[in-house]
Amino acid sequence: LLRGGLRQSSFSGTPISEELGSTIRRENATLVILARNSELKGVISSMRNLENRFNHRYQYPWVFLNDEEFTNEFKGLVLLETNAPVHFGLIPKEQWVQPAWINEGKAEESRHRLKEQNIIYGDSSSYRNMCRFNSGYFFHHPLLQQFKFYWRVEPDVKYFCDMSYDPFQYMIKNNQTYGFTITLFETPETVTTLWDSVKEFMAKYPQYIANDNALEFISSDGGKTYNMCHFWSNFEIADMDFWRSDAYQTFFEFLDAKGGFYYERWGDAPVHSIAAALFLPKHRLHFFQDIGYQHAVYQHCPSSDESLGNSCSCHRWNTIDYTKQSCLPQYKAMLLNKATPIVNDLSP
């Protein structure tokens, strides 16, 4: 712990500060950023924005993770941006680098193939490390053990609106597990065999599939194929105990053993999304419609009456929601319909 907040270890609804006569309570939650030293400027930009729109009132701690030691410059400048506690953590090598049992020839072939197909990050090993880490390991990091909920932040993202409430408290009060702002289609070339593995998993572990699941969001044919819909994981407000559960742990180990993080370029977004859609009842997924958010290429700007007056610095029609890139129609339809019975024959 490098810098103290008001009272550092007060979680679960303990009053943490009294300003202007009103008591602000804080949940067991943290803001988390995975970043490189070279991304300092983008980190500061995201931090300044989120502190301004939300965290200066709540002072949720920040956790920074990196596969290399953060420099003193990085740490020093980050500390200037918040009064909340800040933790800097190093990722254990074995949770980051390509495992020794991965066939490097096959991995190289994949990098070559995806580069030829002009797939973004197609030729990158480090991107694959990052996707695997975010899929299977971040929530096991020692610095995150004390926390239940997290808000994932990335360098160079924007939050357009003032937060008029605490989203962590919302999640807890409403018994929610996974929250998102943007849903869209994955690049099919990066997940060629992912769904085959998911079907194999579902057949082997039917006990993990929730009755009232959100299968219809991710499959438009009762589970035969993946429709590429996923939640964009650069924004997540979620419960780490879900990732730590038997269902998800077994799922991650199963997928990891297939090697697809390296033999293809499986992203943490489809992996998280498929798990959330299958292992959770659909009412535990939450669309944070009122959080205006931008990450390179796409943005979500609130349109509901709820967000009016929250001083959003985005135009309500400038949003991915109404474009053909968005999976919001699939998400909304899934909520309206009865859970799809999973078809018996899921053979590839």
Ligand code: GDP
């Ligand atoms: P994109 O959002 O899919 O375009 O990918 P990014 O380059 O933004 O990476 C996703 C997240 O992982 C960001 O928070 C990055 O800062 C972080 N990240 C990506 N690669 C590395 C890496 O090699 N080392 C570290 N420490 N962080 C990384």
Ligand code: MN
């Ligand atoms: Mn990014």
